[in-house]
Amino acid sequence: MTDDKALRLALADRLTASGHLHTAPWRTAVEEVPRHEFLSGGFFEPVPGSAPTAWRPVMPDDPRWLARCYDDDSLVTQIADTIAPRDIRGEILRAPTSSRTLPSLVVRMLEELQVEDGHRVLEIGSGYSTGLLCHRLGGDCVTSVEVDADVAGAARVALGNCGYCPQVITGDGLAGDPHGAPYDRLIATCGVIDLPYAWVEQTRPGGTILATLSGWLYASELARLTVHEDGTARGQLLGGQVSFMLARPQLPPPLGTLPDLNAGHERPATLAPDVLNDWNTRFVAQFAAPHAQRVTLTWEGRETHVLLDVEEGSWAALARDGDTWTVRQDGPARLWDAVEDEVTRWRTDGAPPLEAFEVAVTPEGQTATWTKV
Structure with a gap:
């Protein structure tokens, strides 16, 4: 057994024991899809004790690299929109802009998506989750939209190395893929402040949208919505304090100069x-x-x-x-x-938990209500 195969099996065991991995098809996908292929360009790790956080590269020639690829951890793969691990010798203090999500969250979301054989899936964001979807459904059933051309290119190479050939589109994921619609399922691996109505339009009635709703105060939750015949989508928050980087078009603007705090x-x-x-x-x-x-x-x-x-x-x-x-x-x-x-x-109303919230998306916008305790 190869080292990476043993690591994949061990990862599947850990995800099953932790309650994130429940069904045989997704367990098989975790066992078979090599996560390290999606980290072949290395990743960044935080420098212990640094404040603000500094980052340093870990490349495939580092003896720790392969095992770290199979840790249940999010691994930063890009900083400041353009900087890859290969670009740095030493440390960098800029903010991360792309990462490989921790596997436990990836498989939780894929389980929550409730796919069935033959379903066509539109994924917003490309990477390891794309490979798992391809293993489960086949590449012909998977379309992935990635805003960053470098990330999209790396994903295509990794997917090809794994033997998968989904459609990977470089473009604004908030616009979805109108040419391939309607889809049975839509899943987003980025946070959104306002769930785009385009996603509702591109999901068939009865289909499911799974996305993380957030805001610029950076509290976020996973929501699963069902699309209805009347062109609306409604569903519940699923809980768990799920957090993703925001979709780039919805990132907050620079603060600029503070106002006169003696006014008002x-x-x-x-x-x-x-x-x-x-x-x-x-x-x-x-x-x-x-x-x-x-x-x-x-x-x-x-x-x-x-x-x-x-x-x-x-x-x-x-x-x-x-x-x-x-x-x-x-x-x-x-x-x-x-x-x-x-x-x-x-x-x-009794401070109901977030799982008691219902989110609705209509052509007029997004609303949320909750059930009293």
């Missing part, structure tokens, strides 16, 4: 900003302010938390006065008023 209108805050430290509360807050970004700083000697909606020009600054907080707001929207209203309404 001030009042006592009903909720302190530390409510946003809780994942579920932050996810709820994003419904009220999906395009707000959060900055923490010291302003005039006081701890201050700022929410900024750069696109709209609105902001809210919360400052501590002893044991209490005040909020000062300006712009077209009162961001903290909206957050307090949404979070208070959710808490009044």
